[in-house]
Amino acid sequence: MTAPTIHHGSSIPIPPAQLASLIDAHPKPPTLSSYSYGTAGFRYPAPLLPCAFVRMGIFSALRSASLGGEEVGVMITASHNPEEDNGMKLADSNGGMLDAAWEEHAVSLANAPNSKEAMVLISTLTRYIKGKYPQKNGGLPKMVVHVGRDTRSHSPGLAKLVVRAALAMGATVIDHGEVSTPMLHHFVMHANGHLLPGIIPQRCNESGYYEIMAFSYAALLRTGKLDGVGGKxxxxxxxxxxxxxxxxxxxxxxxxxxxxxxxxxxxxxGLPMLRTVNFPGEGPLNEICGAEYVQKLQLPPNLYSPKDKLMGMSKGYMTSFDGDADRVVFHFEDVNGKFHLLDGDKIAVLVSSFIQEELRCIDPDGQAVKCGVVQTAYANGSSTLYLKNVVKTNVVVAKTGVKFVHAAAHHHFDVGVYFEANGHGTVLFGPKFYDFIAQADAKLRGTPRNNRANIALRRLRLLPALVNQSVGDAMSDMLLVDAILYLRGWDLNTWAQLYSDMPSKQAKVKVADRTVIATNDNETAATAPEALQKALQSAMDAMAAAENRSDGPKPRCFVRPSGTEDAVRVYAEANTQNGADSLASEAMMLIYKLCGGVGSPPQPFITNRL
Structure with a gap:
């Protein structure tokens, strides 16, 4: 761990002409039509990014000023993408994703064709901020920008562009160096301590990040000694x-x-021994390893670490992060060497059932706090049924992308659990939860420590500090899952047996123009072209009739335009793998015919339906 480097911008920002020169020094790439801000920020091959990074350094300073001097963040990463890519995620002062309205300003500034038009946008935002927060010196409010980066070879150079541009605006820049994405979001959230719930200790630096999670985790494990059931x-x-x-x-x-x-x-x-494999430099970033590979292909990761590191290693309890450590999935090989995956859906089931069980120990009627799980259309149908019928919790389906599920969890629930199937997720605790904890504390004060309601209160009080409240966090989520398994006395196989996933298939079809595809709000159905959803529904009905099962979830299929390329993504699931493959194959051919497919027609995954 190293302390962050703090750069102080001048109290007198550089003249507009010099700011324009800085922008001109990094022009927009002629090969790129426009930058788009996806579900998690800008992400492109690294050589295309200097233009956007200079402008976002300026923008991040302005965003801090627009919040009256609250601190914001810039994380330089391309997450699960290959090494040659890079990108940027912008963190607002609450530690979460950039506000949607300001996301539009970021995209406009990134795509300004030249410095002249960029300066017009910068001047417009500056005038707005000065009107909202007038200063005695006529300048902008305090500006503070936190910067972090992942381990990619081009991240240090791109970080310097952000730092230089933010300093040119007169901002103070806190450069944290190499950190995970969730760590950067944590630093920003904790730097704005007035936004933190009182139940979470304020820890603004890297050592504080580790301590708050490790000590909360250890305290959670210790509660296993009290209930006489788990703790094994x-x-x-x-x-x-x-x-x-x-x-x-x-x-x-x-x-x-x-x-x-x-x-x-x-x-x-109760603390497990942690053994880490696949360090930077031992193999290519995210290549045949990591959460994205393991979850999408449902295969174990390649182990690049030297043989001496792998000696004696068991594959019975494993987890995979992605490149910036905001996703996590679990997996194991059984005694027969068969691979088993526990993805974000399984994590959501485990976490939500644990929280609801603890809440009901204090509030048996379950009326005081509204709990629920946010899923996307990619969530396996078996997980949805289990949540509704066994956990008996509310389920909301949101549009694919962390910024959408995060917002839905905040909006719909007092305790909102969300984990995308890819392993990105967290638990968000709202004001009613903290009120509930305060009331329970007053009610249970003086009761025996091993009273079950008191144990539940201790556990629930620890969760907001253990679980990263700003964004999905592989390290935080790993500790949470391990603690729950320990308290229940489970291993991964016991967890895996809660329900069986429906077999599924994912694919994509290249099209001339992805905008011809439109979907409903949560992407579960296509609204354009008009004939597409009707044809997809016929295929699903035919598959349901062929499988002829009255129990369990029905076969389903949905399609959605890619956010990064002219392609349409396909997801299908059925009661057999052949059925899922066949349904996906039919959907691919429908897209090719109805949506302007390019190249050769897609080849079916199988030749028979069942």
Missing amino acids: RLANTKELVIDGACGIGALKIDTFRKIFGKLNAEGCV
């Missing part, structure tokens, strides 16, 4: 193997290992 570390969960995707997460998990060693020395029980 099974033999095959004593070593947790972490596939770091050859990215930043592999480096950062080492600090947790050191803290765990100290806690073990102090007598804390």
